[in-house]
Amino acid sequence: MRKLFSLLSIAGALCVQNTAAQSDTDQQSANNRLQAAVTLMDNGQVDSSLILLEEGRKLFPDNIDFPYEMAYAKYLTKDYNAAADLLKKLQKHKDVSDRVYQLLGNCYDYLGKPKKAIDSYDDGLERFPGSGPLHLERGIMEMKAKQYGRALAYFEAGINGEPTFTSNYYWAAKIFCSQSEEEVWGMIYGEIFINLERGSKRTEEISKLLYYTYKSEIQFPNDTSVSVSFHKDNTINIGWDPKSGPEDLAKQLMSALNRSFPGVYEQSLMLSVVGEKIINLQTLDSIRTRFLDIYAQQGKELTVPVPIFDYQRQLRSLGYLDAYNYWALGLGSQQEFEDWRIANQDKWDKFIAWFREHGLQVTNENKFTRPR
Structure with a gap:
């Protein structure tokens, strides 16, 4: 079911502010009516939903949810002009949110007015500079x-x-892994995404993308060499002093690599791949397990928080890292995943039971974004 835009969907607190002059009974009546209207809309009964929403708007004229949901209903029926007219009036409402600007921009986009759509999103970003949905649009x-x-x-x-x-993680992962030579960022964004949005078609898509990116960017040219390429270049500034000898040059090279996240990531992954000859789920489980220790050592001076690595360390401490790795990448090699799951059914069941209750936690304190 679609979540209510409200003030209801955010936690309910703002609903109280919306209707400070109304009694608790009236507020509950408004909430019930709004929920019933949204349920009708979700079930395809848009006309019936609009009747309830119009009644609600008359009864609770200060509540922004009713006209917003009316606009959304008009949007669903492709009456974009009517939806836009409702939304424009809400821009000055005391409880306006980023969703109003997002939906208004979407209406303009469908009406073939991309400039007005962009203006709407930009106006929203001026008012809500941290908005995820507006940056997405x-x-x-x-x-x-x-x-x-x-x-x-x-x-x-x-x-x-x-x-x-x-x-935003979804699209960033797709561009970095499919449209760039800087896959390192897509690998992190993509794995965070599949943890935050589990069980969707998009999750399946990104699971495959991660697997095939490993396959394409880790190559074995011959029996004695390996190539790892997740970043097109790491700018390295090295000064050569003939008096210092090659050892100094090597030290500078390692130091330069260690100053950037992509350099540490690639270096750690390269060391983790040593000894492998092919890339499949089994070898990726081994590589990713070794990577955690090597990255912790190589990247100990980095200040970039990577919540997905911390989460993997937690999983390893509980004995679930292999099951998690098969879950994260399994859709890239489904038969191999099924064979492993059947052979490890008890471990898989225990992992899933734990996994349902202990998802990845991303906060403003540990969030990951590409350093600028």
Whole structure:
């Protein structure tokens, strides 16, 4: 079921502010009527929903939820002009939120007015600079123009502003892994995404993307060499002094690599791959397990928080890391995943029981975004 835009959907606290002059009984009546209308809308009964919403708007004229949901109903029926008219009036409402600007921009976009859509999103961002949804919409507009660098800037700003809003991770992962030579960022964004948005079609898509990116970026040219490429280049500044010898050059090289997250990531992954000859779920489980220790050592001076690595360490301490790795990447090699699951059914069941109750926690304190 679609979540209510409200003030209801955020926690209910603002609903009380909306109707300070109403009695608790009246407020409950408004909430019940709104929920009934949204349920009808979700079930495809938009006309019946509109009747309830109109009645609610008359009974509770200060409640922004009723006209917003009316606009959403009009949007669903593709009456974008009517929806936009309702939304424009809400821009000055005391309880306006970023969703009003988002839906208004979407209406303009469907009406073939991309400039007005962008203006709506930008107006919203001026008022709600940390909005995940508005950064998402601006990023999508840039993607439509094939301006992928600009799109990424918006998606990553959205991640930074609202780190639990999943769609910005989704698009950032897709662009980095499919449209760039800087897959390292897509690997992190993608794995955070599948943990925050479990069980969706998009989760399945990104699970496959992560697996196939490992397959394409870790290569074995021959029996004695390996190539790891998750970042197109790491800018390294090294001064060569003939008096210092090659040992000093090597030290500078290692020091330069250790100063950037991509450098540490690639270096740690390269060391983790040593000894493997192919990439599949089994070897990726081994590689990812070794990676945690190597990255912890190589990246000990980095200040970039990577919540997904901390989460993997927690899983390893509980004995669930292998099950998690098969879950995270399994859709890339479904038969191999099924064979492992059947052979490890008890471990899998225990992992899933724990996993349901202990998801990845991303906060403003531990959020991950690409350093600028």
